[in-house]
Amino acid sequence: MPQLKCQFCDNLATVHLTKIVKGNKAKQEVHLCERCARKHNLIPDQATPHVDLKALLGLLLGPLQHSQPQPLQPAEPLALTCPTCGLKYEQFRAEGRLGCPDDYIAFQATLEPLLERIHRAQVHTGKLPLAIRRGNREAELKDLRKKMKAAAKAENYEDAARLRDLIRQKEATDEPR
Amino acid sequence: MNLDSLLPNLGEWLRGTGPESDVVVSTRIRLARNVVNFPFTNRATHQQKSEIAAKAMEALTKAELPYPLEYLDITNLSALDRQFLVERQLISRELATVLDGPRAVAFDGQECVSIMVNEEDHLRLQVLRSGFALDEAWQDIDRVDDAIEARLGYAFHPQFGYLTACPTNVGTGLRGSVMLHLPALGITKQIDKVFRALQKINLAVRGLHGEGSRAFGDLYQISNQVTLGKSEPKILNEIREVIQTILQYERQARAALLKERKQDEQNRVARAIGTLGSATMITSEETMELLSAVRLGIHLHLLDDLPPTTVNQLFIHTQAAHLQKLMGMPLDGEERNAARAKYLKSKLRELGSTR
Numbered sequence: 102m103p104q105l106k107c108q109f110c111d112n113l114a115t116v117h118l119t120k121i122v123k124g125n126k127a128k129q130e131v132h133l134c135e136r137c138a139r140k141h142n143l144i145p146d147q148a149t150p151h152v153d154l155k156a157l158l159g160l161l162l163g164p165l166q167h168s169q170p171q172p173l174q175p176a177e178p179l180a181l182t183c184p185t186c187g188l189k190y191e192q193f194r195a196e197g198r199l200g201c202p203d204d205y206i207a208f209q210a211t212l213e214p215l216l217e218r219i220h221r222a223q224v225h226t227g228k229l230p231l232a233i234r235r236g237n238r239e240a241e242l243k244d245l246r247k248k249m250k251a252a253a254k255a256e257n258y259e260d261a262a263r264l265r266d267l268i269r270q271k272e273a274t275d276e277p278r
Numbered sequence: 279m280n281l282d283s284l285l286p287n288l289g290e291w292l293r294g295t296g297p298e299s300d301v302v303v304s305t306r307i308r309l310a311r312n313v314v315n316f317p318f319t320n321r322a323t324h325q326q327k328s329e330i331a332a333k334a335m336e337a338l339t340k341a342e343l344p345y346p347l348e349y350l351d352i353t354n355l356s357a358l359d360r361q362f363l364v365e366r367q368l369i370s371r372e373l374a375t376v377l378d379g380p381r382a383v384a385f386d387g388q389e390c391v392s393i394m395v396n397e398e399d400h401l402r403l404q405v406l407r408s409g410f411a412l413d414e415a416w417q418d419i420d421r422v423d424d425a426i427e428a429r430l431g432y433a434f435h436p437q438f439g440y441l442t443a444c445p446t447n448v449g450t451g452l453r454g455s456v457m458l459h460l461p462a463l464g465i466t467k468q469i470d471k472v473f474r475a476l477q478k479i480n481l482a483v484r485g486l487h488g489e490g491s492r493a494f495g496d497l498y499q500i501s502n503q504v505t506l507g508k509s510e511p512k513i514l515n516e517i518r519e520v521i522q523t524i525l526q527y528e529r530q531a532r533a534a535l536l537k538e539r540k541q542d543e544q545n546r547v548a549r550a551i552g553t554l555g556s557a558t559m560i561t562s563e564e565t566m567e568l569l570s571a572v573r574l575g576i577h578l579h580l581l582d583d584l585p586p587t588t589v590n591q592l593f594i595h596t597q598a599a600h601l602q603k604l605m606g607m608p609l610d611g612e613e614r615n616a617a618r619a620k621y622l623k624s625k626l627r628e629l630g631s632t633r
Binding site for chain 2: 205206215216219227231233
């Protein structure tokens with residue numbers, strides 16, 4: 102192992118801890134000098150063979166806990182799992198293929214920056230499915246009819262007539278293909 | 279269906295008569311679509327893939343399409359038939375050999391439209407057009423897409439668009455590609471410059487059979503890479519503008535060849551015809567290279583009486599699966615090289631005698 106410096110001061114690190122998450126793919130390492138290790142309760146004052154696990158975990162998770170919420174580049178949540186198909190984000194990273202349409206929601210926060218890198222965009226602006234186009238048209242007509250009724254009720258007949266013509270015109274045009 | 283019945287036809291992409299066909303061989307647009315409420319193909323069970331294939335078949339049979347489709351179960355096809363469909367650009371190599379489980383293809387008699395089922399995405403719709411015809415191809419595929427969707431719900435998200443197995447296809451799911459024959463840019467060594475410029479603006483360059491394939495016979499496919507954040511017409515317009523520029527470069531290079539080294543070119547074309555008509559063993563790669571010279575010769579009017587469609591016929595018929603079907607027997611590599619040479623010799627002799 103190359104000589105490493107303590108992560109807390111510049112002394113030579115003599116205590117090396119490795120946390121292994123799921124096999125050995127995601128490894129987290131901590132290197133410190135003896136003095137800092139004691140300060141963080143990693144080495145008990147009396148000599149015993151045990152390390153304080155709680156203190157170790159606190160140290161490993163440390164930066165996330167005591168600094169303010171980190172808006173910049175959160176670590177990729179490799180363990181994130183899609184509730185629908187069971188695909189782990191880690192598997193997607195390894196294979197490059199998603200497991201089901203719901204993955205786009207389950208992994209949204211990590212996919213968005215990826216899409217930005219691939220497409221320089223995150224939002225679809227192209228064709229909409231037939232089903233949505235039909236739905237949009239129905240909603241628009243419904244809205245116009247409501248406005249027409251309101252105008253008639255308010256005895257605003259000029260507006261009501263204009264809206265009626267607009268509705269007729271829209272109804273006459275073909276359904277979206 | 280007996281696929282041998284397709285053998286005498288050239289198929290839409292090799293018709294050789296579309297707009298700008300001196301440089302543009304064909305235009306292709308594909309759309310990636312997935313059926314709602316199913317995992318993507320790579321994560322679907324055998325059972326789920328069967329269900330998707332059954333749904334797709336029903337939708338395709340009932341869809342209001344301008345032409346009837348032939349539906350083929352890939353798993354029932356021999357390796358030779360699968361390769362034959364790859365050579366005709368009706369299915370991908372992945373669908374033919376890499377993927378497993380229930381999968382299918384549907385296509386029309388003109389070989390304009392093909393729909394692959396259980397490829398990387400549940401549905402891969404493709405429209406082929408001879409020559410430079412992005413608008414026509416888009417109109418066609420847009421209609422086919424709607425007709426299928428009317429029978430089959432697609433996986434779609436308001437923000438991400440059409441959802442695909444690979445995030446590189448999400449959004450429009452559209453890949454437009456134009457196949458170009460660029461021999462003069464190759465001869466004048468300008469081709470790399472063109473491709474470097476293309477990569478800067480996010481267009482991909484591929485060989486004849488798509489991703490990872492080598493460019494044989496000066497044939498290149500140019501396609502968009504971005505599928506999200508732009509409308510389909512905008513994506514196609516960006517391709518169109520670039521192709522128009524490349525077209526100009528290729529034509530300028532051809533004009534320069536004629537002006538500066540016509541004799542050399544005449545010599546090269548004559549030798550190409552000579553080799554094609556007299557070799558006794560010839561590989562598919564060499565055939566493509568020589569046919570590229572012949573094709574250029576035709577468009578530069580260095581050859582009389584040879585229609586471009588002949589080159590296209592020789593081009594497709596000398597590919598491995600076509601050749602074996604024509605000869606009516608399985609052939610190994612060496613045997614194919616001999617059979618290919620024999621076929622070319624007899625075809626060119628036939629053409630010579632009718633001239």
